[in-house]
Amino acid sequence: MGTTVEGKLGHNVFKIGKERHITVNTEICNTKCKDKVCLYICPAFLYKLDDQGNVTVDWEGCLECGTCLLCCLEDALEWEYPRGENGIQYRSA
Numbered sequence: 040m041g042t043t044v045e046g047k048l049g050h051n052v053f054k055i056g057k058e059r060h061i062t063v064n065t066e067i068c069n070t071k072c073k074d075k076v077c078l079y080i081c082p083a084f085l086y087k088l089d090d091q092g093n094v095t096v097d098w099e100g101c102l103e104c105g106t107c108l109l110c111c112l113e114d115a116l117e118w119e120y121p122r123g124e125n126g127i128q129y130r131s132a
């Protein structure tokens with residue numbers, strides 16, 4: 040673990056709920072978005088392309104930073120904080 044970003048993030052705990060808190064409107068991605076910045080700006084690298092070339096997000100690992108929501112200029116994301124006690128719990132060690 041050590042002092043790397045990955046090491047520090049490795050201390051955190053995730054409580055995964057059943058409801059996804061990020062939804063991607065792939066029709067908007069496929070028709071309006073050329074740059075697909077979400078594939079590059081997520082600090083946890085949770086956005087990927089599937090076999091059909093559609094954008095997916097592994098929401099269970101979300102750090103709740105909101106970067107993807109701010110950077111998606113085509114308004115293709117529905118994003119809310121996980122409900123209840125679900126989501127990430129930041130730990131320093």
Ligand code: SF4
Nearest residue numbers: 068072077111113115
């Ligand atoms: S930046 Fe927004 S519109 Fe573009 S691919 Fe990502 S989610 Fe879709």
Ligand code: SF4
Nearest residue numbers: 081101102104105107
């Ligand atoms: S909120 Fe942050 S960690 Fe979560 S998917 Fe968006 S960019 Fe990635």
